[in-house]
Amino acid sequence: MGNKFVMVGGGSTQSPGILEVLRQRAKELNLTDLVLYDNDEERVSLLGQYTKMYYGETGSPVHVSYTTDIEEALKDANFLFMQIRPGLNKQRAIDEKICLRNGVVGQETCGLGGFSFAMRVIPAVLEIVAKAQEICPDAWILNYTNPEAILSEAIYHEFPDAKVLCICDMPVSIEGAIAKYFNKDIHDLTFKYFGLNHFGWWSAVYDENGQDLLPQLREDVLTGKIDTLLISNEETTEDQYWIDTYKRMIQLFKRFPEYFPNCYLQYYLTPDDMVKEDDITFTRGDYVMQGREKRIYEECRRVIAQKSAKDSSLHAGVHGNYIVDIAYAIIHNTHERFTVNMMNHGAISNFDVNAVVEIPAYIGSHGAETINVGEIPTFQKGLMEMQKAYEKKTVEAALTGSYQAAIEAVMLNKTIPNYNIGKKVLDELYEANKQYWPELK
Ligand SMILES: NC(=O)c1ccc[n+]([C@@H]2O[C@H](COP(=O)([O-])OP(=O)(O)OC[C@H]3O[C@@H](n4cnc5c(N)ncnc54)[C@H](O)[C@@H]3O)[C@@H](O)[C@H]2O)c1
Numbered sequence: 001m002g003n004k005f006v007m008v009g010g011g012s013t014q015s016p017g018i019l020e021v022l023r024q025r026a027k028e029l030n031l032t033d034l035v036l037y038d039n040d041e042e043r044v045s046l047l048g049q050y051t052k053m054y055y056g057e058t059g060s061p062v063h064v065s066y067t068t069d070i071e072e073a074l075k076d077a078n079f080l081f082m083q084i085r086p087g088l089n090k091q092r093a094i095d096e097k098i099c100l101r102n103g104v105v106g107q108e109t110c111g112l113g114g115f116s117f118a119m120r121v122i123p124a125v126l127e128i129v130a131k132a133q134e135i136c137p138d139a140w141i142l143n144y145t146n147p148e149a150i151l152s153e154a155i156y157h158e159f160p161d162a163k164v165l166c167i168c169d170m171p172v173s174i175e176g177a178i179a180k181y182f183n184k185d186i187h188d189l190t191f192k193y194f195g196l197n198h199f200g201w202w203s204a205v206y207d208e209n210g211q212d213l214l215p216q217l218r219e220d221v222l223t224g225k226i227d228t229l230l231i232s233n234e235e236t237t238e239d240q241y242w243i244d245t246y247k248r249m250i251q252l253f254k255r256f257p258e259y260f261p262n263c264y265l266q267y268y269l270t271p272d273d274m275v276k277e278d279d280i281t282f283t284r285g286d287y288v289m290q291g292r293e294k295r296i297y298e299e300c301r302r303v304i305a306q307k308s309a310k311d312s313s314l315h316a317g318v319h320g321n322y323i324v325d326i327a328y329a330i331i332h333n334t335h336e337r338f339t340v341n342m343m344n345h346g347a348i349s350n351f352d353v354n355a356v357v358e359i360p361a362y363i364g365s366h367g368a369e370t371i372n373v374g375e376i377p378t379f380q381k382g383l384m385e386m387q388k389a390y391e392k393k394t395v396e397a398a399l400t401g402s403y404q405a406a407i408e409a410v411m412l413n414k415t416i417p418n419y420n421i422g423k424k425v426l427d428e429l430y431e432a433n434k435q436y437w438p439e440l441k
């Protein structure tokens, strides 16, 4: 009996990379059934028809189907790859503009853009996880859905016994760039990382001889030898947002050279610069709608119209490989090392034991076992404590509908300067998201 994988959010524009990796590695995953499930009929039908043709014409033995019926999708499932975006990029761009209009960070997962996204996503994802516990409780749910930091708090606290792993491809993308800089194979390096999702640091990078490479990277940055890292994630090498992001990441490291920063810290440590450099008339959400979203669905329509995918190809990148690597580790009990969002439970010895943190873990058939981090320094601890309080308050607001919890979350977000601005942005976001957020009172 082979494995049934379900892409939850199968109509998503990030699906193609994952679909290509699943096609290439089907045998080692014992993958026999692939279902694309989505609540958007048009999107899942476009990606579903494309995938059936593409897999069929490349000789894949995997049985592909697509549906908007979650019960049908989840029946006998072994793995769920979950990547949904309630409100789509359209709502993402609305959030971005509301925040920027008020002079604060508007970003997909950071600042109040992330807060608004969380308020949309938490009810939707908890509903899917609850369904999965009913229909396929033994299936592993590998979750890419953002904002991971807040969503993982909600999932792990509402479903403490569910087989769920919340993951992000940013750490491994940056680690690929660091490996490239030192001309090393990423698998020969050991990365000591800790933080929250999109809010973390590397404290060391050991090579195969146990030598820490971080001092050399620090010296090369502080002496001005380098002002960026070359992006190893092929999907983004031409993307000006990522080119600028990698440059700012090195600038952050120069300013705070103790530990190497996750790029998303740019939104929390330099929010004024990020707002100044953003373009309210053409935000990241607009860019994605004009770019990836348009490109993917146009290609699906083209292939469906010509009734053949023979001249179409998909790219197996970091995003697709990371989640499949984790599924492989579970299936084959490899105990390989990944960075995952997990309950701290003492791994960071001077941080809340009941907080979800993003740290390295060994993954095998039983799931993830976190690797000890030990004590973290005051600077990172202080930043993380305020951010974690924001995350927990956001979950409380989503689960209880408490306006008070929502405004307290807003005030705990480092990108918000004062109550007047925080309340104004919260109320404008609430007005714009009435059909998605839980009712607040
Ligand atoms: N963790 C990571 O590092 C990482 C990396 C990339 C993307 N993501 C996240 O993955 C998600 C998908 O990203 P994308 O750019 O492919 O999104 P997208 O907007 O292209 O597609 C999202 C899909 O989700 C579907 N959807 C929305 N609500 C749903 C629901 N309740 N049930 C089922 N399907 C639903 C939509 O119809 C759409 O097809 C987002 O949350 C994004 O932030 C995370």
Ligand SMILES: O=P(O)(O)OC[C@H]1O[C@H](O[C@H]2[C@H](O)[C@@H](O)[C@@H](O)O[C@@H]2CO)[C@H](O)[C@@H](O)[C@@H]1O
Binding pocket: 014, 108, 109, 146, 168, 169, 170, 173, 233, 235, 236, 284, 288, 318, 319
């Ligand atoms: O702005 P987007 O929608 O293009 O990407 C937002 C995501 O960016 C990070 O992930 C990857 C992304 O999945 C991949 O396709 C490529 O763009 O590189 C990014 C960095 O590796 C981030 O980790 C996600 O959380 C964001 O949703």
Ligand SMILES: [Mn+2]
Binding pocket: 148, 167, 168, 169, 170, 198
């Ligand atoms: Mn991420």
